[in-house]
Amino acid sequence: MTAIAPPITQPMSINSPLRRRLRRFTAVSGMTMLALLVVSAFLLPLLFMVTTSFKDKNQLTALGAPWYPAVPETMVFQGEEYPLYTVPLPDGTTRSLALYKPGRESSVWLDPANPEGGTIDWVGRWRALNPAYKVELYTDNFVTAWKALDFPKLLFNTLVIAGLGTVGAVSSAICVAYGFSRFRFPGRNGLFLLLLSTIILPLQVTLIPTFAVFAALGWTGTWLPLIVPYFFGNAYNVFLLRQYFLTIPRELDEAAMLDGAGPFRILRSVIIPQAKAAIVAVCLFHFFWAWNEFYLPLIYLQGNQSAEPLSTAIARFNGVYSQEPTLIQAAAIMAMIIPVAVFFLAQRAFMRGIVFSGVEK
Amino acid sequence: MTAASGSAAGPTIVELQGPRSSRFSLATRESLAGFLYISPWIIGLLLFTLAPMIASFVMSFTNFDPRSPGETQFIGLANYERMFRGILGQPGGDPLIGSSLFITVRFAAILIPVTLGFALAVAMLVNSTLLAGRNIFRTLFYMPMQIPIVASTLIWIGMLNASTGWFNKILSSVGVGGPDWLNSVAWVAPSLTIMGLWGIGNMMLIFLAGLQGIPTELYDAVKVDGAGRFSTFRHITLPMLSPVLFYNVIITLIGTFQYFTQAYIIGNGHGDPAGATNFFNFHLYREGWAFYDMGYASSLAWLLFAIVLVLTIGLFKSAGSWVYEAGGDR
Numbered sequence: 001m002t003a004i005a006p007p008i009t010q011p012m013s014i015n016s017p018l019r020r021r022l023r024r025f026t027a028v029s030g031m032t033m034l035a036l037l038v039v040s041a042f043l044l045p046l047l048f049m050v051t052t053s054f055k056d057k058n059q060l061t062a063l064g065a066p067w068y069p070a071v072p073e074t075m076v077f078q079g080e081e082y083p084l085y086t087v088p089l090p091d092g093t094t095r096s097l098a099l100y101k102p103g104r105e106s107s108v109w110l111d112p113a114n115p116e117g118g119t120i121d122w123v124g125r126w127r128a129l130n131p132a133y134k135v136e137l138y139t140d141n142f143v144t145a146w147k148a149l150d151f152p153k154l155l156f157n158t159l160v161i162a163g164l165g166t167v168g169a170v171s172s173a174i175c176v177a178y179g180f181s182r183f184r185f186p187g188r189n190g191l192f193l194l195l196l197s198t199i200i201l202p203l204q205v206t207l208i209p210t211f212a213v214f215a216a217l218g219w220t221g222t223w224l225p226l227i228v229p230y231f232f233g234n235a236y237n238v239f240l241l242r243q244y245f246l247t248i249p250r251e252l253d254e255a256a257m258l259d260g261a262g263p264f265r266i267l268r269s270v271i272i273p274q275a276k277a278a279i280v281a282v283c284l285f286h287f288f289w290a291w292n293e294f295y296l297p298l299i300y301l302q303g304n305q306s307a308e309p310l311s312t313a314i315a316r317f318n319g320v321y322s323q324e325p326t327l328i329q330a331a332a333i334m335a336m337i338i339p340v341a342v343f344f345l346a347q348r349a350f351m352r353g354i355v356f357s358g359v360e361k
Numbered sequence: 362m363t364a365a366s367g368s369a370a371g372p373t374i375v376e377l378q379g380p381r382s383s384r385f386s387l388a389t390r391e392s393l394a395g396f397l398y399i400s401p402w403i404i405g406l407l408l409f410t411l412a413p414m415i416a417s418f419v420m421s422f423t424n425f426d427p428r429s430p431g432e433t434q435f436i437g438l439a440n441y442e443r444m445f446r447g448i449l450g451q452p453g454g455d456p457l458i459g460s461s462l463f464i465t466v467r468f469a470a471i472l473i474p475v476t477l478g479f480a481l482a483v484a485m486l487v488n489s490t491l492l493a494g495r496n497i498f499r500t501l502f503y504m505p506m507q508i509p510i511v512a513s514t515l516i517w518i519g520m521l522n523a524s525t526g527w528f529n530k531i532l533s534s535v536g537v538g539g540p541d542w543l544n545s546v547a548w549v550a551p552s553l554t555i556m557g558l559w560g561i562g563n564m565m566l567i568f569l570a571g572l573q574g575i576p577t578e579l580y581d582a583v584k585v586d587g588a589g590r591f592s593t594f595r596h597i598t599l600p601m602l603s604p605v606l607f608y609n610v611i612i613t614l615i616g617t618f619q620y621f622t623q624a625y626i627i628g629n630g631h632g633d634p635a636g637a638t639n640f641f642n643f644h645l646y647r648e649g650w651a652f653y654d655m656g657y658a659s660s661l662a663w664l665l666f667a668i669v670l671v672l673t674i675g676l677f678k679s680a681g682s683w684v685y686e687a688g689g690d691r
Contacts, residue, residue, distance in 0.1 A: 024491075031491040038486070039501050042558070045520045048527045052519055060525045067527075172401045179398025183391050195402065198410060200673055202619055204645055204662040208425075208655050209416035210409060215427055232405020263394050292509045294622040299650050311511045315626050318515055325519045332519075335512040343507040347500055 053329040054137045060325060063130075070133035074098075075112045084112060084132035087122060096132040097122070141330035148327075149317055151334060158309040161226050161297075162290035168231035169286040170279060176233040177241035178267050182253065192242075199235045203295070211299060221304035226296055230286070237282045244278035245271060284346055291339050310335050421660035426653050433656075440660035458661075460636060461644040468550055468640070469617040472557050477609055480561040481602070484568035499569070506562030510622045517556045518543060518627065543627055546637045553623060553638075564609045571605035572598070603684045611676055615669055621646065641665065 052060070054069035062072075073084040075098040082098040087109065089095060097120060101108035106123040145151070180192055214225045248271060256266045272279065294311045301307050305316075314335045321327045396403075421440055425433045446454025448462065487498045505513060520526045521542040529539035542552040579597050588596070599606075621642045628638035630651075645665065649658030 027491045028493055031486075031489055032493045035486055035492055035498050038483075039498060043501065043505075044527065045516045045559075048520050049516045172405075176399045176402040179395050179400075183395025183398065184388070185392035185395035188395065191399065191403075194406070198406070200615060200669060201410065201414075202615070202662065202665050202669055204619070204642065205417055205666045206410055206413035207417075208420060208649060208659050208662065209413040211649075212416075212420075212425070212427055212430070212655070213413075216430070229405070229409050231401065232409060233399075233402035238402065263398075288507060292511075294511060294625070295646070298625075299646075302650070311509060314511050314515070318518070318626060319629060325522060325525055328515050329519055332512040332515040335515075336508045339507050339509060340504065343504065344500075 049329045049332055052325055053141055053333050054139065055141075055326050056138045057324055057326045066133050068135060069137050071136045071138075072131040073134045075110070075115065077110060077115045082110065085126060085129040086132050087129060088124075089122075099126055102126050138326075141326045142334070145317070145327050145330045145334060148321075149313055149331065149334070153306070154308065154310045154313050155338075157223075157307060158291060158311075161223050161309050162287050164223075164227045165230045165290045166283055166286045168227060169234055169237055170283050172231050172233040173237035173241050173282055174267070174272065174279065176238045177245055178263075178271060180238065181242045181245035182263075182266075182271075195235050195238060207299075214300065220300050220302075221307065222300075223307060225300045226290075226293075234286075237286065240282060240285075241275065241278055244275050248274045280346070284342070287342075288339055417659045417662060420656055421663055423656045424654070425656040425659070427655060428653055436656070440657045443657065444660055444664060455657075457636070457639060457644055461639045461641045464550075464637065464639060465618060465620065465641040468553065468620070469614060471550060471554050472617055473610065473613050475554050476557050476561055476613065477564065477606070479558055480564035480609070481568050481606075483561060484565045484572055485598075487565070488569055488572045499565075502565055503562040505559035508559070511626065513559055514556070514623050514626045517552070517559075521552055521555075544634050546635050549627070549634060549637045553627070556623060564613070567605050567609055568602065571602045575601045600685045607676065607680055607684045611673055614672055614676075618642065618665060618669055 051068050056069075056071065059065045059070065073096065074081050075084060076082075077098065077100075082100060084096045084098050086094055087097045096112060097109035098112050098115070099107060100110045100119055103126075105125065106121065107126045109120045109122055111117055111120060180188065180195075210225075210229075211220070214220055219225050252270050252274065253266050256270050261269065291309075292311065293309075294315070297309050297312045298315075301309075301312065305313070308316075314331050317331050318328055321331075422435055422437060423433050424436050424439075443453070443455050444458060446452070447456060447458040448454070450459055483502050486492065487495055487502060489495075492498060508516075521528050523529055523539065523541040523544070526542075528542070532539040540548045542548045575598065579601070580593065583593050583597055619642050620640045624632075624638040624640040624643045625646070627633070628643065632639035632643065632647075641661075642665070645658050645661040648654050648661060
């Protein structure tokens with residue numbers, strides 16, 4: 001390396017590049033190790049979820065069972081099945097041996113690698129030994145949960161509710177944010193403050209009359225109360241888009257205006273293409289929020305389980321199967337897999353959007 | 362700015378001077394277009410916010426039951442009397458409201474400092490120039506936010522299970538006997554606080570933005586003065602972060618008073634164990650949708666609103682003494 005050459009001619013000091021680089025390397029690896037440790041502990045429940053969902057439920061209570069999905073190992077010899085145990089041998093090593101002839105104080109074992117090679121005598125109580133386990137993914141939990149939940153139907157319900165709600169939330173927010181960011185009209189600032197103040201209004205204050213009206217309209221038990229209200233602009237989304245629209249140079253609007261474009265044309269061909277990154281963010285925001293939502297489906301779909309989304313259906317599933325953690329963890333994976341996958345995929349799109357806008361400005 | 366928009370700016374200004382003769386009609390047309398574009402929100406505000414607010418206020422003086430709306434009667438202040446007698450522990454009051462408020466306030470008092478502290482620590486960790494792969498760590502610390510709350514609650518129910526969960530297995534491997542977390546009246550709030558650590562994602566990102574906004578000259582200046590790490594944190598980082606800290610406190614506070622899903626699932630819809638998950642918002646839900654006493658539930662909703670409003674205003678009033686504002690002398 002070329003960088004190492006110069007220090008040789010200089011006296012070694014505390015500030016020599018090599019030392020400095022070494023010190024920095026130590027600091028970076030120390031900090032990164034610390035972060036790895038913290039993030040591993042932080043995400044440990046995910047490992048718990050995955051391993052539990054692939055376990056047979058008997059493994060949860062079995063003594064000496066490993067933390068990963070596994071089954072007690074057996075060996076077939078001359079048409080008979082023999083269980084394998086982890087046996088400590090007199091020479092200090094341990095081996096997996098098949099219990100051929102169990103006895104109280106001493107037993108006869110077979111070597112699973114070479115059963116024809118004769119038996120091994122071992123003195124000790126075999127009942128005190130741990131069975132030998134081998135890794136095995138038990139996938140029946142997913143099959144059972146899939147069927148019990150009617151998962152494809154739940155997925156369809158959730159996608160329709162979240163998808164149509166997102167269409168409504170995004171289109172209305174674009175419209176309202178465009179109005180607030182590009183037009184001067186009397187009372188604009190007051191109305192915008194009013195919009196922002198609705199953020200701290202708890203949902204519960206308006207929920208009961210809204211529920212009563214939807215019930216009177218016959219909308220309870222349908223998806224309409226979970227979709228229609230989002231077509232009227234939500235304060236968070238409007239705020240985010242308005243702030244973004246304000247950063248788009250007005251010269252672009254004016255250039256389009258000179259070409260004879262009206263306000264809607266400008267929105268469609270100037271503002272929306274320029275604000276793609278923010279619009280994608282609002283889409284994801286509402287989609288995740290709707291996928292997650294529990295309170296509203298709980299009250300509006302109380303009487304109609306066939307219209308339920310994943311959230312409330314999985315909560316009910318938990319009530320029924322609370323004694324079977326393996327099934328519950330499989331259901332949890334099924335409920336989270338799509339939002340988490342979308343998050344990791346969209347993460348890249350986000351980064352690209354940020355990089356692009358950074359390069360252009 | 363792009364080259365295209367820059368060159369477009371020139372002729373635009375010149376040519377716009379021309380057709381400005383009918384200025385009044387242009388301004389009116391602009392106003393009309395503006396109102397047209399914000400009209401979805403205005404209609405929504407009237408239909409889904411203002412009208413229901415008035416209706417909910419009126420309802421709080423009635424015995425409205427959605428199963429028999431025709432028999433609704435005005436009952437004066439009876440709902441509020443029941444509420445306040447309950448809070449004061451007097452006979453004839455709601456027997457559960459006092460405990461539900463206490464449970465909620467106590468939870469807020471634990472959850473807010475713990476999650477804020479953790480979020481700030483994580484933000485400082487993933488902001489450190491000494492950390493390799495910072496973006497990966499940011500993504501991983503944010504990720505649990507994207508797990509639906511129902512799913513994450515189920516994961517934690519499994520994790521905290523006294524006999525089969527890993528939490529107690531890890532504790533017992535170091536010789537500590539863990540409690541029966543979610544089934545114990547004393548331990549359910551700490552359990553929910555541990556679960557709350559998975560919700561730091563947004564707070565962390567806001568802290569991160571705040572940390573990145575602190576001018577590095579400030580750090581250089583105190584370094585020259587020979588300030589230690591703690592003193593730098595205490596006298597530079599914390600004051601400079603106080604606006605985002607303030608924002609996070611308000612958002613978390615409002616959220617805690619509306620805490621519901623975890624309480625519903627862990628309490629099996631009954632506030633188990635022994636009413637320890639009877640959070641205020643859950644209590645409201647039960648009055649409205651389990652007992653169908655929607656008149657009383659409306660009065661509870663207004664109490665919730667009043668509490669949130671008072672706390673928010675109180676925090677804003679106190680902000681002057683602890684929130685640093687750049688250019689606050691003006």
